[in-house]
Amino acid sequence: MEKVIRIQNGRIDQLGQTVLDNINFEVESDELVFLIGKTGSGKSSLLKVLYGELELSDGSGSMVEYDLRKLTKKQIPNLRRKLGVVFQDFQLLSDRSITDNLRFVMRATGWKDKREMDQRILTVLSMVGLEGKEHIQPHRLSGGEQQRVAIARALINHPKVIIADEPTGNLDPETSTEIMHLIVAVAKEEKAAVIMATHDMSLIEKFPGKVYKVENRELKSLDLMNRFDPFQPLFD
Numbered sequence: 721m722e723k724v725i726r727i728q729n730g731r732i733d734q735l736g737q738t739v740l741d742n743i744n745f746e747v748e749s750d751e752l753v754f755l756i757g758k759t760g761s762g763k764s765s766l767l768k769v770l771y772g773e774l775e776l777s778d779g780s781g782s783m784v785e786y787d788l789r790k791l792t793k794k795q796i797p798n799l800r801r802k803l804g805v806v807f808q809d810f811q812l813l814s815d816r817s818i819t820d821n822l823r824f825v826m827r828a829t830g831w832k833d834k835r836e837m838d839q840r841i842l843t844v845l846s847m848v849g850l851e852g853k854e855h856i857q858p859h860r861l862s863g864g865e866q867q868r869v870a871i872a873r874a875l876i877n878h879p880k881v882i883i884a885d886e887p888t889g890n891l892d893p894e895t896s897t898e899i900m901h902l903i904v905a906v907a908k909e910e911k912a913a914v915i916m917a918t919h920d921m922s923l924i925e926k927f928p929g930k931v932y933k934v935e936n937r938e939l940k941s942l943d944l945m946n947r948f949d950p951f952q953p954l955f956d
């Protein structure tokens with residue numbers, strides 16, 4: 721299996737303070753990886769490094785084929801073309817239809833041919849079960865549907881990695897499970913790895929994946945056999 725993420729002895733700083741140190745982390749192209757840990761522990765910071773929003777301050781790291789220590793401003797859009805990013809608050813443009821939300825990203829990532837764009841829009845909307853809703857504006861959709869649009873947007877460029885920062889944080893438990901099923905299914909279809917920060921333990925129980933815990937400025941791989949040991953709580 722190809723490694724799509726690799727960080728060795730990495731360090732992440734925010735405003736001169738070390739958030740995470742001695743990060744050793746690898747993700748293969750077909751893996752589902754959960755990041756857990758208390759609020760403020762550094763999950764989002766790690767994800768930001770992976771999508772080029774924050775520097776890797778020390779060590780070495782690669783994301784898809786990009787060297788995270790040598791990432792130039794010019795390379796960041798190219799890196800993001802290889803990724804799909806999904807956020808807790810969906811981050812859709814509220815004044816545009818679903819189609820225009822997707823077109824906006826497509827234009828920003830170099831798509832030009834209108835027919836090809838329309839075709840891809842139909843494909844990704846059908847992958848997330850939103851066919852027929854192309855012209856609706858996001859505020860007329862439920863939270864679960866809005867997250868489906870965000871997932872469709874993440875799929876536009878055939879991502880190698882889907883990065884999801886608490887994608888179910890604003891959804892009820894039933895919708896969260898549906899969205900999680902969808903992320904896992906589309907990742908399989910597109911052959912993308914998934915790395916997801918979450919506070920939702922029920923998702924980790926339902927969907928088999930690797931689990932890393934961020935704690936005391938360290939990223940620890942949790943032993944899968946022991947991770948439900950009641951004496952080693954996942955969440956404090």
Ligand SMILES: Nc1ncnc2c1ncn2[C@@H]1O[C@H](COP(=O)(O)OP(=O)(O)OP(=O)(O)O)[C@@H](O)[C@H]1O
Pocket residue numbers: 734735739757758759760761762763764765766
């Ligand atoms: N833009 C920023 N500037 C400075 N410090 C920041 C910034 N964003 C986060 N931090 C700090 O970095 C640390 C890690 O925050 P981060 O958002 O990565 O945690 P998290 O585990 O994702 O939390 P949450 O579960 O609330 O999303 C915190 O101490 C936070 O205050």
